[in-house]
Amino acid sequence: MTGRKQNLTRRRFFELGGATAVASLAAPVVAQQAEPIRIGVLQPFTGGLEALGQQGANGAELAFLDANDAGGVDGRMFELIRADTATDPKTAVERANDLIRRQKVAAIIGPVTSANRDAMRPTIERGKTPLLYATDYEGGVCSRYISCYSALPDHWVVPIVAHAVKNLGDSFYLVGSDYVWPREMNAAFIAECDKTGGKVVGEEYTPWGAKDYTATLRKIRDSGAKTVVISIAGADAITFVKQFAATGMKKTTQVVFFGFSENYLAGLSDEESEGIIAPTNFTSSLTSPEAEHLKERVRARFGADAIVSNTVDAHWSLARMYIEGVRRAGGDDREAVTDAMVDQTLMSGNGEVYLRPGDRHVDLNVLIAQAQGGRLEVIEELGRIAATDQCT
């Protein structure tokens, strides 16, 4: 409400008449008690990452709708407002502004890419609105208003290097899309190799929308690398894996794929995906009670075909952490919830996870999974891993 009062004073400055109309526009309308808690679901519903956006939205909505079904928090219901980033930072900022300033949301869950998140950051901090970010990224976000349910290089790279050096062979060729996350992942990978005695024999970045990886594949084969490490994002990764599989190099070369999930399985045949190794926090082939619970909830709400992926789990878990924060704070006051939601432990789709108060990142349970017969099967469980503090 304070914001509106300010409006009025400023408005007086510019008033050219019609003051009554202005006043009636600005008049407060709703009684305090029954007011729902508005949550912005800001995801890429168009523009290239729609699949992830849809799953993120599903995960978040599952948490909030389940909370509503249970009677809300202190009788207050959650109202979800979807907004589309179009996978474009400019649009993401516009939508974030819209959600915070016009829709007056109590929190925003999303977006997917680092570029969008970083672009939104000043808006979020200016609006003092909690941002719930539940996508794996390169690390380094340290903000009072941003809570991250994300696998960082510490979560994935360190264990996978150890696993690979032991099981797959110790020479690596790194191929990534040409943006920040692959570069940071690969930098961490190289650093880890230096420690453990692995050898990186090549590193390469490909542009968005590449159609022909022949030259890269030739270089990989000529390099003699035993393992190729992929951090290509989106559909390009599918093109790469298809062309890789067609060369028959699979017989001699293993594939480690950062960010591989059920989404990619849909775009590849079983033969093409067979054997791909990926670190992850959740896969739908888990059979633990908590995983079965999540799968059952998702299918109940979104149908039997709905994909239950890492992304769904992350958004679902982080949204529930926020709901717990609202409960602890006794309302949706942004500052109070921001303070209250950290330092909590919660059962995710894959074991208990912990939201740290210091850098507002989550300690996750990491798995190493392998594509087998069109499913992502767990081959190693590494337990809960605490990343280094992102604020230092």
Next chain:
Amino acid sequence: MLEIRQLAAGYPGGGRVLDGLDLSVPEGAFVAVLGRNGMGKTTLMRAICGLLRASEGTIGLGGEDITGLASYARAQRGIGYVPQGREIFGDFTVAENLTIGRIAKPGLSPAVPRHLLELFPILAERSRQRAGSLSGGQQQQLAIARALAGEPRLLLLDEPAEGIQPSIVQEIAQKLREIVDTTGLTVLMAEQNLAMVDGWADSLAFVDHGAIAESGVAAAGIRQDQSRLSKYLSI
């Protein structure tokens, strides 16, 4: 064969070039349309072959009204066109130019008839050569042969003598006469060069300011007809 009634035509935004033009060409006749530049000769030719739409009036071919037809439909009904500037396909071979004249019409076999090549021996000789490398006179013969390859009933020629050596002009005129006499082809020719007309065409029509000022004039002896030459051709 050709009946034009009250034809009006022009270019977008350019006003009317033809206005109320009447012309009738009997079957088997060789008629030349004479007039100064800018009087509408080329416009008339383009309007008859359909590259320019008539804004008013009718054009009849062999009793059928063809005014509304597209140019390819008119060609298929028997109009052959030799444009000003020849417009042969310069990058094609001579043989291809002739073939295209033939296969453009449905129902004709692709083979170029032998009599056509006998009529223009130079074309047979150079059939593998790029048409663009021919001399102007040879290109003109090619353009005529290309039109004839489609076996038209009516042949339209727009200034066939333009830019061509006098000896070749005579040769071309003679050949046209020969074709008219042997095959009964109807020819309508727009011209300024009297050598192409005098002694070769049957009759003349004079076009002045977009209309036919006089028609049915005998072609023979036109070179001595000072009053008409002065009036219509400014000679």
Next chain:
Amino acid sequence: MELFLDTLNYFSLLMLVVLGLVVIFGLMNVINMAHGEFLLVGAYTVVGITGAGYSFWLALALAPVAGAVVGLLVEALVVRRIYHRFLDTILATWGVSLILKQGVILVFGPTAQSVANPLPGVMNVFGVDYPRMRLLIMAVAILLTLVLYIAMFRSNLGLRLRAVIANRDMASALGLNTRRMDMASFGLGAALAGFAGAIISPVMSVDPQMGAGFLIPSFLSILIGGVNSLIGPLFGVAAISGSSNLIAGWLSQADTQIIVFLMAMVVIRFFPEGILKRRQK
């Protein structure tokens, strides 16, 4: 040897895409920005048909039909109305590309689709193990190019097409139904694109953005070769694919793309009529 095969491979991919573009551009003087989306039509035909349980080869046969149908619709609804307004055709077909891409998203969803590789495994050619599907694509691309060019330069149908390209009015005055040939060429161009999209679908991700990556290289190929030439684009494609593959041998793909595009721009700048035509004034 392998470098040669790799170059040939990219050459074949690009050639498949460019063939349809050349037909449309050359004949109708329309810069078809929706060409990449005609590829989508072919690729998604495969997705739909193989998804319904039929074989890839049936889908491959039907894809050009689907492409042609879409192409004819676009021709009748859009291109026919403005093809005398050259620059506007660029804009309109680009609008069409938006519509087609969004239509695909509405029907098939935004995610990448899988087309199983119908010819898995490798084959030894000239001492190199090479994926069989790629060899098929190369063979088909080369064969199709040959057939198309032989048809263009040796058949009467090709002669008709070339006559319309060379001089539209004159071709019409000789009796060629240019209206029908426009439709035929647009349909043929779209059918070729549909076929190309279908045959490359097993080797790359089939997603709504799939056509976009081909847009710039294929137009550059045509401009390098010369817009009103049928042979030129062949050289253009060779230049783009050859230089891409050579440079990618020692630089990363992203840098390669920058360098190849810049080189192409410089070539176009100094040879606006294409590398084959001498500058004349």
Next chain:
Amino acid sequence: MHVTGVEAPAPLLKVDGLAKRFGGVVALSDVSFELEEASIHTILGPNGCGKTTLFNVIDGSLRPTAGRVEFAGQRIDGMTAARIARLGIARKFQVPGVFGELSVAQNLETALACHGGRYGVGALLRVRPDAVRRDELADLCGLSAKLQVRVSELAHGEKQRLEIAMLLAGDVRLLMLDEPTAGMSVTETEAVAALVRQLRDERGLTVLIVEHDLHFVRSLAEPVLVANEGRIIARGDYETLRHDPRVIRSYLGEGADA
């Protein structure tokens, strides 16, 4: 300013050995002539004799295959069309060279704005073209009532007149007219002839006309160059030339001997 009496002036335009070929077609072969300042010459010849090509070479639209063109002592072949125009050569096209999408006033302004050599953007932004002069020109071409009309809506003759008015807007020394009387009646033709003479007499313009209309040439009564098959075959005054058998042949065809 009547300059015809000046003794042996240096030629304003000198064309020497000019040739132009298009593939197998020879449009110009070895054309040479000179034009004195403030003279009127007509190039007479049948259609297709290379007249328009000659104009295209002189005004910079085409590069000659061989030969040279000098204007006021300066070699101009190879220069851009714009530069040649700025030297003072204005050319009237056979199809009127007017801007169809622009109004009459805008057409005249396009021609007037560069009057006085102000061709740069800065000058164009600052300059307020002489409206009085504009209206004079509009009067001259009889279009003062149609200043706001889009030129594409004008009649053919109006466009022709507009184009001549536009050419006269600048600092012209040599005016080249490509068949200025095409499509005109005899009286109109005579009016054009009078206008051309007036321009020479009052403004000292040198005029080169391509024409095949003998009436016009006769009423102009100025020197004539006769062109045929890409060369100049005769030069002289009309009355002499009309009895020259070469000229008669080129007009009436082989075998004519009137």
Next chain:
Amino acid sequence: MIGAKREGRTGLIATGLCWIILCGVGVLVDDWLLAQVAIYLCYGIFAMGLSLIWGQAGILSFGQAIFFGAGAYGFAVATLDMLPGTGTGILTGLVFAVGLATVLAWALAWLTFAGRGLSGAHFAIVTLCAAAVVEIAVTRSGFLGGYNGLFGVAPFTWGGEMIAERPMYYIMLGVAFAVFLGVTAIVRSPYGTVLEAIRDDENRVAHLGYETRRLKTVAFVIAGALSGLSGALFAAQFGFVSPSLLGFALSTQVLIWVAVGGRAVPLAAMVGALVVSGAENTLSNTLGDLWLLVIGVIFVVVVIAAKNGLFGTLFRLPPPKRLRKT
């Protein structure tokens, strides 16, 4: 004649009304919407630049976002103190941004227009390609923040305080109005007439003695500078820059705005930018995927059926006084 006169008068009235309404918006609308419209005004300035070269001179550029992005990056790099000696001053930032865009526009114009030059489709495709190259190159550049871009670009401040939405809106409106006046003055000057003549027939203009290449280059550079200015203003309000600001996508978006608005009339182009991006904002949430389909259809229909766009006829001004009879 009478019809033309009346059309001119309605154009004048509509233009006046349009600016009055935009002034009124600043009073009537809430802060959030105001901030949005202020951003759209950036797009509007961008669109007016494009309308100068496309609508007036007939040069279809598929790479205008290069200059918008150059302005945005230039402003960001300068105000983030990434360059030695620039400090973090807003004014320095603006000058640097516009300067960078101008230099780039001049370079591209030189590359494409000099000599025999490129035009029409060649120009369109080469600029499209240039936009793609620049986007990839910036994505590759670590100095410029790569794919994520640069963050924390300083907003406009007054006396150390960030300028609030409403004054900011009026600043933007003022800049847009100034640009409108400038572009309109160019369009209505003799230079504008000559550009229009170039659009009609470049060759004939050359035969009147104009170096058309130079005239086109200047128009292109002015449009580039305006794009740079709008990019800088955008960066200041948005607080970040990323490669998508200088690529193919934004280049084509601005073409849509201008085509839908009306390419030949600067104000119509600007209103096109306001209306289309405003509609996109409200409709993309409700229509989702359908929205892009709808905008595609609208665009195609406008290109085919309405060459003047939706507002071109409405905002057409009467011809300048000097072109009327004295």
